[in-house]
Amino acid sequence: MPNMINKISLTNFRNYPKTEFVFEKNNIVIGNNGVGKSNLLEAI
Numbered sequence: 489m490p491n492m493i494n495k496i497s498l499t500n501f502r503n504y505p506k507t508e509f510v511f512e513k514n515n516i517v518i519g520n521n522g523v524g525k526s527n528l529l530e531a532i
Contacts, residue, residue, distance in 0.1 A: 493532060502527040
């Protein structure tokens with residue numbers, strides 16, 4: 489099985505003051521414009 493990201497913690501990154509994302513097998517990132525979807529992908 490390839491390496492997978494299970495969790496990412498962000499502190500003062502773009503529009504995330506302090507946030508933790510936990511990932512499972514398959515994930516979909518959805519949301520309105522300007523809420524940080526692209527910022528999350530840049531952090532990964």
